[in-house]
Amino acid sequence: MITTTEIENYSTEWWDGFLVKTKNLTETSVFKDCMVKQETKLLRTYILQIIQTLAKLRTNKYGYRVYIDGKLLDRVEMNRIYDAPPHDNEEVEDWVERVFGDKKFGMILNLGEKFNLDLSKNIALKTQPYLEKVGFPREGINFSIFIGNYDKTPLGIHKDPPGQDVMHFHLGPGDKTMYTWGKDEYENLTTNLKFEKQDIDGLLPYSTEFSFKEGDMYFMPEGEYHIGKQDGLSMALTLWRYNHTKDKLAKKLQNVIFSQFLKQNDDLLLSDKNDLNNVDGLEETLEVFDIPGEMENLNFKDLMREAYKDLRYSIHSNAGYRTSPFPLDHDILFKMDDEIILEKPYKILYKLSLNQEKIHMYVRGIKLELNNFDGIISLLNRINIGKKERVSDLLSILDQTWDQETGLYILNLIYKNHGITIIKN
Template structure:
C-alpha cells in the first residue's frame, strides 16, 4: 500500500495560500446563501479534495498517537467498543497509530473486527497543521458572520459503528456545527425539528437508542470524504454509517445570555478569587449581623470601586482578545517543549492566520500579550509592540533585524526572551536561514 506524504505533491494540499484560494469569501457567500444564513442543514460537495481529506485523516491519527503516548486520558477522550463505553483506556492507548500507518491498517490492528467509536473533544489543542488548516478555511467566515461569543471548538469522531453512540440527541444549546467529513467511508446524518420528533409516553427523548420508529420522520443528509455538512443549533440528530470514517465537527459556540453570564462569572472566580483553606464556624451573631461574610468577600479581588459589572466586562474583553489571537478557537494549543536554536540569521515568522494582540496590563509598565489564546504579562519596553505588529504583517525576519528594532543595551536579551515565549505558545515559527 502506498503511504501518502506531504512530499508526494509539489504543493502541500493544506498550504495556507491554497486554502485561501479554495475557501475564499465567494465560497462562504455561497455557503451562507445555501444554508439560509446558517439556519438549515445542508451538504456541500465542493469542499476538500481527496489529497486534503487523506492528509487530514493522517493528522487525526497523529493526534491519537500523541494522546496515547503523552497525554493519556485527558481532554475528554471517549471510547466505545461494541456499543459499550470503555472507562479504562491504558490498553487502548498502548495501541496508538504508528507514523504513516493508514487508518484502515491501524483499525485492523487495534480493534480487529470489533465495532468501535471514538469522540475526542477540544481537538484544536493538538496537531498544529490540522488546526491551522481549519482556521484558514474558517477565516473568511468569521469576518462575515462575526466572532461566536465563546469561540470555536472542534470534536473528532472516528468509528465504524452503525450509529452515533449517543443515540438521538441534541448538543449543548446554541452550538451550530460544520462537519468536515474525511472518510474513507460515507456518513448519513438524520435530523428532526422538535415538532417532527414525536416520542411515545415514557420513551427517552434525549440519547434515545430506539431509533427505528423515528427514522421515517427525519430529514437525512448523506455525505462522503471531502464533503462538508452544516447543522444549525438546537436540532435533534443522529449520525449513521456502514463503514469506517473520520469526521471533524467544528462548533460555533453561542449560548443564552444566562449561560454566558454563568461562564463569565466562572472566569471571574478563576481569575480574581484567591484560594483559602480557612474553615468557618457556626455563626452565633444575631440574624441581621452579617459580618461573617466579610472573610469570604475578602478573597475576591474586585476593582477599587467594587463594581462587579465592570469586572465582568473586563473578563469578556480578555476573552475576546484570547479568541481573536487564536483564530476564534476557544482552547489554546499545547505549548511547545522544544527550544529552537536562535542564531542572528535565524528566521522568525508569525503562524498564519493567527495574530498576536497586545493591550495594557492592569499593572503599570506591563503589557498583556495574547498568543494563540494564552495571555502573557510582560514588562513593556520601547519597540515591543512594533515587533508584534511587524510579525503580524507577514513575512520572515532575521532575529538580528528584530533586535535592531529595539534601542536598548539589553535589546538582544529582551528580544530573544520575547521570541522564545512566542515560539513556546505557537505564535511564531523559527527556522534556519
C-alpha cells in the same frame, strides 16, 4: 505528502455561497467535494497523531470516549486503547484492524484543536473568511473528532446544546448519512404520536436524509434532532460554534475572573463568631483574590466587562478557537541571524491595562503581561505584518539601552505559545 500550507483554502466567495445555501446558517446542507483525497488523507494522519498523544497522556480529560459494540469503555478498559496507539505512518484501516478486529467501535474526542498544530491551522485557514463575515461566536469554536465503523451514532437520536451549530468535514474513507428531524417535528412524533424516543427504525421514515462522502462538508444548524449512520470505517472533524445563553456566558465570565485572580489556598476556616451583621470574617477569604490594584475598586459589572474583553481578545488571537494548544516545555535560544514569521492566520493581539502600566499580550489564546515600555508594541505590530523577519532587525526596534536578553525573552514567550515559527533555511 502535501502539507497544510499547500492546501487551497476556501475563498470569501465560497463562503458567500455557503451562507446562501444554508439560508444564513438556518438550513441543513451538504457541500460536495470540498477537499481532495490528498488532503483528507493528510487530515486523517493528523488525527492519528492526536490518538498517539492521548495514548501518552492516558486520560479522558478532554472528552475522549471509546465505545465497542455499543458499550462505553470504562477507565480500566481504556488502558487497552492507550497501549495500542497508531504507529507512525500507519493507515487508519490498518490501525483499526490491529486494535479492534471485527468489532464495531466508535471514538469521540472533544477539544481537538488543542492537540495538533497542523490540523488546527488547516481548519483555521479555511474558516478565517467565514468568521470575518459572520463574526466570532461569543464563546469561540472548537472541534470534535469522530472515528468509527459503528452502524449508528452511539449517542442515539439527540440534539446538541442550544447555541451550537456544526460543520462536519468528512474525511472518509467510508461514506455517511445523517438523519434529521426539526425540533417541533421530533417532539410531535415522540409526544403526540407516542413514538419511543429511541425507536430509531420507527422514526427514520419521518426524517430528512443527508448523505455525504469523503471530502464533503455537512452543515447543521442548532436545534436539529439527528443521528448518523454509516457503512464501514470513517473519520470526521466537526467544527462547533458556541453562542450560548446569557446565563452560560455570565458563568463563563465568572470563571475567567476566577482563573485569573483566584489563588489556590487550602487553609481551613474556623467558625465565624462575629455578630450577624459583621462580615469581617470574609476578609481572609477575599485575600485569596489577587486582583490588580487598578481593578480593585471596579464594581461587579465592570469587572465582568473586563473579563469579557479578555475573553474576546483570547478567542480572536486564537482564530476563534476556545482552547489553546499546549505550550512548548522548552525555551528557544534565538540567534541574531534566525528568521521568524507570524504563525498565520493567528494574530498577536494586545491592549493596555487600565492604568496603562502593563501590556496585555494574547498569543494563541494565552494572556501574557509585559511592562509597557516604548518599542514593545512596535515590535508586535512588525511581527503581525506577517512577513519574515530577522531576529536582529526585530530587536533593533526595542530600546537600545536594554540588554539583548529582554528582546529574546519576549520572542521566546511568543514562540513557546506558538505565535511565531522559525523559518528553516
